[in-house]
Amino acid sequence: MRRCWKCLVATAGLVPVAGLLIAWLGLVPVGATGGHWAVTEWFLHWTMRSSVRTAALGIEKPASFEKEAHLRVAAAHFETGCAECHGSPVERRSAEVLAMLPPPPDLKASIGQWKDEELFVIVRDGLRYTGMPAWPGRGRENEVWSMVAFLRELPDMNAARYQELAGGMSAGKGSAFSSCLSCHSQSREDGDDGSPVIAGQSELYLKQALNAYIDGDRESGFMEVAVSKLEPSDIVDAAHHFANRTGGKLSAKVTAPAVDTRVLTLVHTGDPVQKVAGCNACHDGRNPRYPLLAGQSRSYLRQQLLLFRSGGRKESATELLMSQAVRNLSNDDVERLAAYYASIPSTGTAR
Ligand code: HEC
Ligand code: HEC
Numbered sequence: 001m002r003r004c005w006k007c008l009v010a011t012a013g014l015v016p017v018a019g020l021l022i023a024w025l026g027l028v029p030v031g032a033t034g035g036h037w038a039v040t041e042w043f044l045h046w047t048m049r050s051s052v053r054t055a056a057l058g059i060e061k062p063a064s065f066e067k068e069a070h071l072r073v074a075a076a077h078f079e080t081g082c083a084e085c086h087g088s089p090v091e092r093r094s095a096e097v098l099a100m101l102p103p104p105p106d107l108k109a110s111i112g113q114w115k116d117e118e119l120f121v122i123v124r125d126g127l128r129y130t131g132m133p134a135w136p137g138r139g140r141e142n143e144v145w146s147m148v149a150f151l152r153e154l155p156d157m158n159a160a161r162y163q164e165l166a167g168g169m170s171a172g173k174g175s176a177f178s179s180c181l182s183c184h185s186q187s188r189e190d191g192d193d194g195s196p197v198i199a200g201q202s203e204l205y206l207k208q209a210l211n212a213y214i215d216g217d218r219e220s221g222f223m224e225v226a227v228s229k230l231e232p233s234d235i236v237d238a239a240h241h242f243a244n245r246t247g248g249k250l251s252a253k254v255t256a257p258a259v260d261t262r263v264l265t266l267v268h269t270g271d272p273v274q275k276v277a278g279c280n281a282c283h284d285g286r287n288p289r290y291p292l293l294a295g296q297s298r299s300y301l302r303q304q305l306l307l308f309r310s311g312g313r314k315e316s317a318t319e320l321l322m323s324q325a326v327r328n329l330s331n332d333d334v335e336r337l338a339a340y341y342a343s344i345p346s347t348g349t350a351r
């Protein structure tokens with residue numbers, strides 16, 4: 001009996017050694033031709049499904065994520081960041097992509113198997129050993145939820161609807177930086193408020209913002225992919241181009257200015273008790289270091305204020321002016337200020 005124990009221990013000890021030897025001799029195939037054995041394939045997918053299902057248990061779906069989703073921005077991102085692998089309603093998967101192991105699935109067919117929370121986990125975290133990337137903007141769960149809402153629509157989406165979403169406003173196509181316009185359209189008449197208006201911001205601020213995405217100081221999966229191929233000279237050109245473009249700052253949805261005494265106090269003098277600085281000390285449009293807020297969409301303003309408040313948006317300039325100015329804002333004040341600046345037309349004077 002004792003001898004048998006020793007044999008078992010010795011055999012157990014030898015297994016990893018034998019494994020290492022086989023790997024060292026180069027006998028483990030790593031080529032992608034021929035695919036996996038059926039049993040390996042089953043095992044890998046079973047493991048993946050179980051892992052995604054367990055990770056999704058901790059995810060809380062925002063109640064109205066579909067209503068708040070920015071489908072145009074998500075579609076434009078899908079076209080540049082996902083379609084090359086997964087295909088799209090206007091493009092099939094290429095032969096190279098189909099030769100990947102595992103091949104990226106046609107999402108139109110496979111989305112239905114996943115719950116919203118599971119899709120969220122897959123898109124946010126990616127899938128290890130498959131080529132499926134994680135979301136580039138860390139902490140930007142709102143962006144991932146927009147993508148999930150887009151994926152939900154994908155199975156029933158025809159080519160015309162996809163092109164309309166992903167192509168954005170066709171005005172300006174073919175001009176310099178037209179790829180930017182698929183998200184940063186000129187006006188908001190089509191109801192697209194998923195990305196900020198950049199036309200008319202100061203050149204200095206635009207350059208600072210673009211560099212912040214490139215250097216990883218500002219997290220946004222949408223923008224990090226959009227700027228990843230820009231050269232330093234493109235940054236200068238883009239900043240110059242958009243700073244001198246006009247006509248994008250008026251929100252079509254504006255009805256009456258969202259003004260009350262509380263918001264006017266916050267904007268002009270601030271609240272010394274809560275240590276909130278008056279916004280227009282910086283954001284009155286006169287200093288090119290500070291972005292114009294007037295005419296920006298409510299959802300963008302709200303999102304950025306929440307990011308500054310929680311430390312999720314670092315400042316490009318080092319003084320931490322903005323984070324200090326808003327760190328004590330209440331949720332109600334965030335809503336008030338977002339509504340206020342979204343409802344007033346831009347002065348457009350920051351240059
Ligand atoms: C470099 C190629 C590549 C890119 C780019 C890519 N994926 Fe994937 N994706 C994959 C692969 C490969 C799988 C399959 C993994 C598997 O079979 O286990 C996958 C799986 C998925 C799945 C799970 C589908 C299923 O039924 O198994 C979803 C959802 C998904 N990707 C969404 C996206 C989205 C959204 C984007 C863009 C933000 C994206 N992918 C970008 C390669 C890619
Ligand atoms: C896929 C959609 C998409 C594309 C394409 C895109 N953007 Fe953006 N852009 C966004 C979103 C969304 C934001 C807000 C991100 C955030 O929350 O920080 C943004 C933010 C910005 C900002 C910061 C604005 C501010 O007020 O701080 C600048 C500048 C900018 N984009 C310029 C560009 C330029 C130049 C291009 C083309 C090279 C481009 N974008 C392409 C979606 C896009």
Ligand code: HEC
Binds near residue numbers: 276305325
């Ligand atoms: C001391 C100057 C200062 C004060 C006061 C200030 N801000 Fe800012 N704000 C900034 C700076 C600087 C930035 C740009 C940060 C960066 O580098 O990305 C900014 C950015 C913003 C942005 C993001 C705009 C965009 O296009 O992305 C919003 C929204 C904003 N501020 C709202 C407010 C509100 C509301 C108040 C008042 C409660 C306020 N700010 C007070 C300096 C200030």
